[in-house]
Structures are given as C-alpha cells and as structure tokens.
Amino acid sequence: MNDIAELQKLLDPLFPGLMGVRLVAVAPDRVTAEMEVRSDLCTAGGILHGGAYMAFADTLGAVGTIVNLGPGKRTTTTDSSTKFIAGAPLGTTVSGESVALHRGRTTMVWQTSVRNAEGKLCAVVTQTQLVLDGRGS
Amino acid sequence: MNDIAELQKLLDPLFPGLMGVRLVAVAPDRVTAEMEVRSDLCTAGGILHGGAYMAFADTLGAVGTIVNLGPGKRTTTTDSSTKFIAGAPLGTTVSGESVALHRGRTTMVWQTSVRNAEGKLCAVVTQTQLVLDGRGS
Amino acid sequence: MNDIAELQKLLDPLFPGLMGVRLVAVAPDRVTAEMEVRSDLCTAGGILHGGAYMAFADTLGAVGTIVNLGPGKRTTTTDSSTKFIAGAPLGTTVSGESVALHRGRTTMVWQTSVRNAEGKLCAVVTQTQLVLDGRGS
Amino acid sequence: MNDIAELQKLLDPLFPGLMGVRLVAVAPDRVTAEMEVRSDLCTAGGILHGGAYMAFADTLGAVGTIVNLGPGKRTTTTDSSTKFIAGAPLGTTVSGESVALHRGRTTMVWQTSVRNAEGKLCAVVTQTQLVLDGRGS
Numbered sequence: 001m002n003d004i005a006e007l008q009k010l011l012d013p014l015f016p017g018l019m020g021v022r023l024v025a026v027a028p029d030r031v032t033a034e035m036e037v038r039s040d041l042c043t044a045g046g047i048l049h050g051g052a053y054m055a056f057a058d059t060l061g062a063v064g065t066i067v068n069l070g071p072g073k074r075t076t077t078t079d080s081s082t083k084f085i086a087g088a089p090l091g092t093t094v095s096g097e098s099v100a101l102h103r104g105r106t107t108m109v110w111q112t113s114v115r116n117a118e119g120k121l122c123a124v125v126t127q128t129q130l131v132l133d134g135r136g137s
Numbered sequence: 138m139n140d141i142a143e144l145q146k147l148l149d150p151l152f153p154g155l156m157g158v159r160l161v162a163v164a165p166d167r168v169t170a171e172m173e174v175r176s177d178l179c180t181a182g183g184i185l186h187g188g189a190y191m192a193f194a195d196t197l198g199a200v201g202t203i204v205n206l207g208p209g210k211r212t213t214t215t216d217s218s219t220k221f222i223a224g225a226p227l228g229t230t231v232s233g234e235s236v237a238l239h240r241g242r243t244t245m246v247w248q249t250s251v252r253n254a255e256g257k258l259c260a261v262v263t264q265t266q267l268v269l270d271g272r273g274s
Numbered sequence: 275m276n277d278i279a280e281l282q283k284l285l286d287p288l289f290p291g292l293m294g295v296r297l298v299a300v301a302p303d304r305v306t307a308e309m310e311v312r313s314d315l316c317t318a319g320g321i322l323h324g325g326a327y328m329a330f331a332d333t334l335g336a337v338g339t340i341v342n343l344g345p346g347k348r349t350t351t352t353d354s355s356t357k358f359i360a361g362a363p364l365g366t367t368v369s370g371e372s373v374a375l376h377r378g379r380t381t382m383v384w385q386t387s388v389r390n391a392e393g394k395l396c397a398v399v400t401q402t403q404l405v406l407d408g409r410g411s
Numbered sequence: 412m413n414d415i416a417e418l419q420k421l422l423d424p425l426f427p428g429l430m431g432v433r434l435v436a437v438a439p440d441r442v443t444a445e446m447e448v449r450s451d452l453c454t455a456g457g458i459l460h461g462g463a464y465m466a467f468a469d470t471l472g473a474v475g476t477i478v479n480l481g482p483g484k485r486t487t488t489t490d491s492s493t494k495f496i497a498g499a500p501l502g503t504t505v506s507g508e509s510v511a512l513h514r515g516r517t518t519m520v521w522q523t524s525v526r527n528a529e530g531k532l533c534a535v536v537t538q539t540q541l542v543l544d545g546r547g548s
Contacts (some may be wrong), residue, residue: 077221082218085513109535128378220402317425325462354494
C-alpha cells in the first residue's frame with residue numbers, strides 16, 4: 001500500500017487528521033509530509049508544540065513501515081527519541097522527511113527530520129518499529 | 138504558578154487543549170493529568186496514537202518545569218525519549234504522572250508514566266528541559 | 275540463570291569485566307551492581323565517562339532480561355536512552371539499580387538509575403530488549 | 412583544538428584509550444574514528460557489546476563539540492539515544508562517523524553512525540551536548 005490518496009484517507013479520521021498532516025510523497029525508503037503550524041498545535045509563545053513535532057514524525061515513520069510490511073504483518077512503535085533544535089512559528093508550515101535507517105524482518109528504524117519554512121532543521125525523531133504477525137494469527 | 142485552573146486555562150487554546158488534556162494535580166515535583174482516548178486521538182486499530190502519548194507527556198513535563206522556574210526564566214524541551222509498552226483502547230481514559238528526576242539551574246529532567254484505565258503502564262517518556270533566560274533578556 | 279557467581283563469571287572476560295562491573299544482587303525484576311570510577315573509565319576532568327555509565331547500565335538491563343528468558347530464547351538491546359544528570363568523581367564508586375518496567379514475550383524494558391557515593395542520581399538509562407528465538411532455531 | 416595527535420593524546424589515558432578508540436579525521440562538522448572489536452569489548456556470542464558502541468559514539472560527539480567550543484567554554488553530554496541495528500563480530504573493526512546536526516551557543520547535537528567492516532550500519536547514536544562556561548568562571 002503506497003498510494004498516497006489511500007494512505008491519506010486512512011490518516012484523516014485519526015490523530016494525524018486532527019493535526020492536519022498532509023502526505024506529500026511515499027516511497028519504500030522515504031516518506032515526506034507537511035503540516036501547518038495552527039494556533040491549536042502550538043505551545044506558549046506561538047511556536048509548534050514539542051508533542052506536535054513528535055506526533056507528526058511518528059506518523060511518517062509508521063507510514064514508511066506500513067509500506068514495507070509483508071502480507072499479514074502489522075507494526076507498532078516501540079521507541080521514539082527526539083532532539084528539539086529550533087522552533088517553528090505560528091502561521092508557517094513545517095515539512096517532514098522520514099528515511100529508513102533499517103528495514104529488517106523484526107524491526108525497522110526510521111528517522112524523521114522536521115524543517116521549518118526556511119529549511120532550518122527543527123527536530124530529529126528516530127523511532128523503532130516492531131514488525132508483528134497480524135491480529136488473529 | 139501552580140494554580141491548576143490558571144495552568145489549565147493556559148493550556149486550553151494550545152495543543153494540549155486540542156487533545157483534551159485535563160490537569161488533575163500540580164506540585165513542584167509531580168504533575169498528574171488525564172486524557173480521554175477519543176477516536177481523533179487514535180491510530181489504526183482503535184488505540185491511542187503514539188504521538189498522542191508523547192504530546193500528553195511532553196505537556197506534563199513542561200508544566201512541571203514551569204512550576205519550578207525562577208522569575209524571568211523560561212524553558213524549552215531539548216530531548217524526549219519514549220518507550221511504548223501497551224495500548225490504550227478507544228473510549229477509555231489514560232492517566233499520566235510526571236515526576237521530577239532532576240531539578241537543576243540549567244536543566245530539569247521529568248519522567249512521565251502513562252497508564253490505561255486498568256492501571257497498566259502504557260508508555261514511559263523521559264524528557265530534558267533546558268532552563269533559559271526569558272525572552273528579551 | 276540467576277546465580278550471581280555464575281553471571282559474574284560470564285561477564286568477567288567480556289566488556290563489563292574490562293570495566294570492573296561487580297554484580298551485587300540479581301532478581302527477576304531488579305538487578306544491582308557497583309563499579310569503581312577508575313582513571314581509565316573517566317573523561318577529561320576526572321569524572322566518569324558518559325560511555326561508561328551507558329555500558330554499565332546496558333549490562334544490568336541485559337542481565338535482568340537474561341534472568342527472565344524462557345528456554346531457547348536469547349535477547350538483544352534494540353534501543354537505549356540516557357539522561358545524564360550529575361558527575362561521579364575519580365576514586366569513588368557508582369552503584370546501579372536496574373528495574374523492569376515491562377517484561378513481555380516480545381520485548382522487555384529495563385530502567386537503570388546510576389548513583390554516586392552520596393546517593394545522588396547521576397544518570398538514568400532506559401533500554402528495550404528484544405526477545406528472540408535462540409540461534410539455530 | 413582540532414589537531415588529531417593532540418586530541419588522541421588527550422583520549423589515550425581515559426576511557427576511549429581503554430577501549431582502543433583511534434581518531435581518523437576531525438573537522439568542525441564531522442569526526443571519524445575506528446575501534447577494533449577485541450574480546451574484552453564484546454558481549455556473549457562474540458559481538459561488540461552495546462555499551463561499547465555507545466561509549467565509542469559518545470567519544471566522537473564530545474570530540475566534535477570540543478572542536479567547536481569558544482574560549483573558556485566546556486561541554487557535557489546531557490542526553491544520548493541509541494538504536495542498535497546489527498552486530499559487529501570479534502576480530503573485525505568498526506568505524507564511526509559523527510556529524511553535527513546542530514551547533515548552537517547553548518547546545519550542540521551530534522549523530523554518530525557506527526558501521527561494521529562490510530559497511531553495514533550497526534548503530535546510530537544521537538546525543539545532545541550542553542555548552543557551559545568553564546570551571547571557575
């Protein structure tokens with residue numbers, strides 16, 4: 001499943017939809033997306049909330065993993081580590097690029113770089129996805 | 138500032154408000170809160186989205202830090218690490234307890250345990266807050 | 275396998291032996307150990323090297339996992355996150371206590387607190403251990 | 412200070428020296444080094460101990476930060492997060508490349524990729540270094 005419209009439709013009723021995550025490109029080793037820095041995604045001071053960075057990135061890494069899953073498999077995030085580097089102000093748009101550092105049978109590791117409108121690196125999120133047998137198996 | 142109503146009022150128009158974070162108790166070394174697992178906070182399969190855990194916890198650790206800030210100081214999260222352990226299903230409520238592991242002049246470290254309605258540990262988030270001189274100084 | 279002398283004998287020819295890690299107590303949900311802050315474990319300034327904290331803790335979490343493994347199973351660390359809080363000076367002894375946050379069939383999560391001689395928290399290390407079928411299976 | 416021989420001389424009596432870390436190249440935005448997988452750096456099964464990866468990487472990120480410090484400044488690691496991906500067997504040599512993700516006045520973020528002799532990615536370590544005023548100031 002790497003049809004963007006299908007994936008976007010899957011995300012829209014879920015938390016990524018609430019935040020306004022828009023997928024831009026999806027390939028087996030790279031996922032990109034955008035998100036507008038709305039006021040209800042900010043923390044005090046009118047900059048994107050740390051949690052919004054993490055949720056945005058978590059979404060991209062999970063989408064990247066799903067694209068690589070074999071039939072009957074599912075995935076869950078086991079770990080996520082974030083370094084916050086710079087702020088993204090209200091009214092701008094952040095872009096995220098998630099690349100696969102590892103795509104194994106048991107685990108996958110994705111790293112997402114979130115940049116602000118000027119292209120400055122704002123946050124780096126590295127996450128581990130466990131690959132599991134599907135529900136019911 | 139450790140008046141819960143004041144802090145809640147600060148959070149409501151921001152990302153924690155969008156997610157429905159409700160502060161329960163705020164003390165200098167411990168912050169607790171609740172959040173309902175709404176459908177628009179979930180990931181596929183009807184369980185709380187990993188990003189929602191992280192954003193919930195980030196909020197508690199930041200509130201805990203703010204309560205400890207001296208006059209003219211502000212804070213920003215520099216690092217956050219999460220271990221995901223169990224799921225919290227749609228329609229239930231998760232509770233978070235954030236405790237201070239360290240409260241120094243330059244950094245504070247807060248650890249948040251998120252539990253589901255049965256009290257099972259779902260996620261542990263450990264974050265570092267940098268303490269900075271206020272804007273304009 | 276939770277006989278301390280046996281476990282210590284396993285560690286001695288390996289990296290924990292090079293560092294002088296001494297197991298103190300081993301139970302299925304808690305492992306404690308000590309390590310002397312020798313000069314060749316320090317960084318500049320005569321304090322314990324950050325890497326030594328992490329290697330010390332990694333050892334405790336792995337030992338804790340091994341004690342819980344079923345027959346024919348093995349383990350590998352997939353993730354480790356550390357917050358450094360205070361220094362431990364040359365010539366003192368640090369103590370580590372690793373507790374199980376989660377002991378599942380697929381993953382275990384252990385958190386190790388490293389304290390200096392005065393009992394002050396120096397570092398907190400949280401690690402995920404993947405449980406795998408043994409080699410050859 | 413970015414003279415390799417000088418830096419190596421600084422490391423040799425410390426923990427990196429005990430492990431046999433050899434600096435290969437040092438530039439303000441990139442540090443590379445090698446380390447032989449000796450038996451006393453291994454864990455059970457004859458592969459490099461997780462702690463040795465982390466200590467190796469921590470050294471590179473700290474060296475990279477030191478090279479960028481202004482006069483009268485010092486640094487300490489506040490956070491380190493590692494993803495373990497593949498093993499490095501006894502008798503081989505691992506190489507590490509640490510690149511600066513951020514070099515600010517207050518914090519620097521370095522990411523180290525450790526690869527085995529075949530060039531396969533074994534571990535990724537992302538660390539935050541706090542920049543402080545020197546001792547005595």
